[in-house]
Amino acid sequence: MKDRTQKEFHRSLDIIDKELEKHIPGILEGLWELGSMPEYMIDLMDTHIKSNFFTVTDFGCGKGAVLIQLAEKFDFEGLGIDMVPEFIASAKKYAREHDVDHSLEFMCGNFVSILPTIKNQDLVIYGYESDILGDLKTTLHQLRTCVKDNGYMMIEYIFLDNSQKGKIDGLTEKELLRVIKESNCKLIGRRDWDRERVKGVNRSNNALIRQNVASLIEKYPENANLFENYFRNQLEECDALENFFTCTTMLLRKTL
Numbered sequence: 001m002k003d004r005t006q007k008e009f010h011r012s013l014d015i016i017d018k019e020l021e022k023h024i025p026g027i028l029e030g031l032w033e034l035g036s037m038p039e040y041m042i043d044l045m046d047t048h049i050k051s052n053f054f055t056v057t058d059f060g061c062g063k064g065a066v067l068i069q070l071a072e073k074f075d076f077e078g079l080g081i082d083m084v085p086e087f088i089a090s091a092k093k094y095a096r097e098h099d100v101d102h103s104l105e106f107m108c109g110n111f112v113s114i115l116p117t118i119k120n121q122d123l124v125i126y127g128y129e130s131d132i133l134g135d136l137k138t139t140l141h142q143l144r145t146c147v148k149d150n151g152y153m154m155i156e157y158i159f160l161d162n163s164q165k166g167k168i169d170g171l172t173e174k175e176l177l178r179v180i181k182e183s184n185c186k187l188i189g190r191r192d193w194d195r196e197r198v199k200g201v202n203r204s205n206n207a208l209i210r211q212n213v214a215s216l217i218e219k220y221p222e223n224a225n226l227f228e229n230y231f232r233n234q235l236e237e238c239d240a241l242e243n244f245f246t247c248t249t250m251l252l253r254k255t256l
């Protein structure tokens with residue numbers, strides 16, 4: 001894997017030290033949703049996609065929480081791709097438990113190299129967690145190549161509150177909407193995440209992560225600092241997210 005891809009892969013999971021990579025399945029043990037909010041996607045699809053859709057790819061599917069919950073509601077063939085083999089094994093298990101394994105495939109791999117082979121999708125799903133596919137404009141340009149004419153892209157993104165402009169990196173809402181327009185994509189619908197709900201999810205996820213980290217420290221006391229730093233950084237990231245950014249789910253349509 002190229003250094004840049006590895007760095008951005010680490011950023012997507014808040015891995016602040018290379019040594020943590022092998023422990024990430026243990027740190028996130030017991031969590032199914034790893035940051036996405038499938039209910040906003042379902043709502044957007046219910047509201048805006050009137051025709052049938054058949055093919056869906058989720059780039060960075062984690063443990064399959066998004067595709068599985070969509071498959072319980074809509075009829076399609078889905079492909080989920082993720083770099084972490086343990087996540088893919090969990091996704092397959094959850095798909096069987098939710099009785100949607102017949103319509104979903106989960107594949108372990110690097111989506112940066114797989115993306116150019118994905119074509120003619122009705123919908124692609126991408127949680128923008130890092131610059132792994134480049135900045136937003138470059139990312140949208142690449143995702144457009146995966147969908148058919150007039151196909152859809154479901155993007156999760158965080159934009160910066162205006163009061164923080166110049167203090168923290170990130171696009172403001174106005175800048176985000178401009179980039180979308182310049183990328184030959186039409187914003188069909190959008191759901192901004194409820195801040196209280198985000199705080200609640202972060203609180204319960206962090207309680208579980210705290211327990212996992214404590215077990216890992218018991219098992220690998222020589223790495224205690226590593227795990228403690230991870231957890232401290234996790235709390236800081238959540239704090240910034242809750243106070244300085246708005247998370248949003250956007251349904252975009254490829255325009256010609």
Ligand SMILES: C[S@@+](CC[C@H](N)C(=O)[O-])C[C@H]1O[C@@H](n2cnc3c(N)ncnc32)[C@H](O)[C@@H]1O
Pocket residue numbers: 005008009012013032033034035036037059060061062063064065066081082083084087109110111112127129132
């Ligand atoms: C924050 S998680 C979100 C997962 C999923 N959307 C969810 O909320 O459950 C981001 C995922 O992207 C995956 N990922 C990051 N870079 C990747 C790459 N280059 N190829 C495949 N998967 C990647 C990570 O392994 C991680 O599971």
